[in-house]
Amino acid sequence: MKDEHLEALLGHFKQLSASGTLVKLTLSKPRVKSNSLRNVFVKPVYIKGVRQLSFVYSEDNKHRTQNFSEEQAIDVLRQLLGGFRAANLLGIQADYEWLSSKNGTSRLTFRPVDSGREANLSHDREKKRFLDPRKPYWFSLGITSRDGVVLPSMQHKFKQVDKYIGLLDPLLPEEHKGILRVVDMGSGKGYLTFAFFEHLKARYGNNISVTGVEQRSELVELTNQIVLDHHLDGLSFVKGSIESFKLQHADVLIALHACDTATDDAIAAGIHIGASVIVCAPCCHKQIRREMLESAEKLPLFRYGILLERQAEILTDTLRALIMEKYGYKTRIAEFIDAEHTPKNIMLAGIKKKMRNGGERIDDQIAGLKAYYGITTHYLETALAKLKLL
Ligand SMILES: C[S@@+](CC[C@H](N)C(=O)[O-])C[C@H]1O[C@@H](n2cnc3c(N)ncnc32)[C@H](O)[C@@H]1O
Numbered sequence: 001m002k003d004e005h006l007e008a009l010l011g012h013f014k015q016l017s018a019s020g021t022l023v024k025l026t027l028s029k030p031r032v033k034s035n036s037l038r039n040v041f042v043k044p045v046y047i048k049g050v051r052q053l054s055f056v057y058s059e060d061n062k063h064r065t066q067n068f069s070e071e072q073a074i075d076v077l078r079q080l081l082g083g084f085r086a087a088n089l090l091g092i093q094a095d096y097e098w099l100s101s102k103n104g105t106s107r108l109t110f111r112p113v114d115s116g117r118e119a120n121l122s123h124d125r126e127k128k129r130f131l132d133p134r135k136p137y138w139f140s141l142g143i144t145s146r147d148g149v150v151l152p153s154m155q156h157k158f159k160q161v162d163k164y165i166g167l168l169d170p171l172l173p174e175e176h177k178g179i180l181r182v183v184d185m186g187s188g189k190g191y192l193t194f195a196f197f198e199h200l201k202a203r204y205g206n207n208i209s210v211t212g213v214e215q216r217s218e219l220v221e222l223t224n225q226i227v228l229d230h231h232l233d234g235l236s237f238v239k240g241s242i243e244s245f246k247l248q249h250a251d252v253l254i255a256l257h258a259c260d261t262a263t264d265d266a267i268a269a270g271i272h273i274g275a276s277v278i279v280c281a282p283c284c285h286k287q288i289r290r291e292m293l294e295s296a297e298k299l300p301l302f303r304y305g306i307l308l309e310r311q312a313e314i315l316t317d318t319l320r321a322l323i324m325e326k327y328g329y330k331t332r333i334a335e336f337i338d339a340e341h342t343p344k345n346i347m348l349a350g351i352k353k354k355m356r357n358g359g360e361r362i363d364d365q366i367a368g369l370k371a372y373y374g375i376t377t378h379y380l381e382t383a384l385a386k387l388k389l390l
Contacts, residue, residue: 005108006081009089009098010074016091017044017053017070020229021136023090023146031083031102036060040080042073046222092136092146113147130165131195133158137230141194156342161195163337164256164281167347169199171277172252180208183250185242185266185280186258187212190223196254197235212237213245242266243383247273255280257344261287261379267320268383270350271327278329278350281336285309285316287379295374311373317348319366319378324350326362327389 016022025042039058044051045067053073057064068076081087081098089096093113100106131138134148143154150158173180180200184193193212200208214220214237223237238245242258243265253270255263263282270278289312292302302308321331329350336347370378384390 003100003104003106005098005106006078006100008108009081009087009096010077012091012096013077013089014070014074016089017051017073018229020044020051020140020226021092023092023139024088025077025090026088027080027084027086028088029085031085035083037083040084042077046218046225050221051225090146092139129162130169130199131158131162132198135198137194137226137232140226140229141189141191143191157191160337160342161191161256164192164347165195165199167334167336167349168196168254168277168279169203171279171349171351172200172203173276176204176207176251178207180204180252181250182208182210182252182254183247183269183275184210184212185245185253185255185269186262187214187219187223187237188216188257189219190214190226190237192254192256193223193235193237194226194232197232201234206234208234210235213240213242215239215241242269243386245269249273250275252277252279254278257281257283259283260285261383264320264378264380264383267324267350267380268387268389271324271329271384272387272389274352276352278324279347281344281347282313282317282320283344285312288312288316288319288375291375291377292373298374313346315369315373315375316378317346319369320348320380321350322362322366322369323378323380323384324348326359326366327384328353328355 013022013025022044027040030038037057037059041056041058043054045054047067052067052069055066055068055076057066085100087098095111095113097109098106133144133150138144138148139146143158144150182196182200184196187193190212193210197208197210200210212223217239220237220239227235227237242262247269250270250273253266253275255266258266258280260283263280266280267278289309292308292312292315295302301311317333321333324331330353332349334347335345337345339345381390
């Protein structure tokens with residue numbers, strides 16, 4: 001006879017898996033005590049951007065793993081469950097327990113995830129002014145446990161993104177007519193993109209469109225899957241390279257730690273499209289460092305590697321800011337988080353002014369700095385030239 005509780009459990013499993021809110025399924029209590037297969041643990045995994053279900057079989061104290069598609073997983077589970085008397089299904093918002101007696105009768109119980117955990121979280125929330133770690137996509141992104149507590153290993157990243165949003169917020173327009181379009185260049189695993197989307201949604205409602213641009217297709221597939229799972233209309237990720245991405249329109253362009261000159265390509269794209277706000281946190285500064293090295297003989301300032309590196313950072317970002325000023329942006333440079341979180345803690349922001357002025361004076365400043373440090377070109381100039389802006 002069909003076990004309707006078991007079928008209901010499989011139905012819940014399918015629904016949790018499809019909505020990206022499955023945490024884990026554990027099969028325990030083998031029907032035959034001498035059975036070497038003691039437990040099976042099932043968890044969602046992403047392999048090359050495709051969501052699969054990983055089955056870990058615990059047999060004689062050894063573990064063996066097999067991955068299945070969602071459809072296959074249901075069939076495999078139905079067969080496996082015949083050999084077990086207990087199954088615990090954990091979801092983000094609810095848990096289910098299936099128990100089968102020796103004579104074959106069964107029951108299925110349901111328990112919402114403890115709302116008493118709220119109390120513990122309020123402390124966490126006080127510290128995180130902008131983001132709510134209880135949003136289920138933070139769990140899917142691997143930032144929190146399923147009940148919305150930031151994992152110890154991800155505290156730094158979550159704080160970094162939260163602070164970044166904190167500095168971005170006052171640069172945003174008070175109100176926006178029509179859709180506010182945002183592009184995140186080099187979006188990677190999407191932490192900043194999801195965070196900014198969350199913040200903009202709270203601030204402007206549905207009139208937002210946030211796009212992450214990323215060159216690694218597996219990351220694009222992964223982040224788009226999480227968007228689908230959580231029905232985040234207005235957020236999407238596209239595969240592309242920053243330098244050749246055909247940007248149609250953007251009010252706000254952001255980039256967090258896009259590598260080396262990818263930051264320049266991002267700024268150039270923002271200038272080209274006339275974005276009202278451009279904010280980036282640069283990553284490494286190799287291009288200017290290489291150029292500076294060539295004049296290392298002449299300047300004693302460059303004799304020490306670490307000082308050369310710091311000078312390269314300062315010079316790269318000063319020139320970026322000056323070039324942005326030349327194109328009509330009022331710029332600001334600030335630390336967005338303590339250096340203990342990341343040494344790459346500089347944020348360069350540009351707000352588009354109505355009028356461009358001071359072009360010649362800025363040209364002189366740029367030329368003077370470059371001459372002093374023996375630099376021929378800053379890559380941002382090259383990127384602007386490619387866009388026929390220089
Ligand atoms: C250090 S990660 C930062 C990711 C994300 N912004 C964050 O902070 O969580 C840099 C990301 O930029 C992407 N990237 C670097 N250069 C790129 C380019 N030219 N075009 C597109 N993506 C690029 C990398 O693949 C990587 O995922």
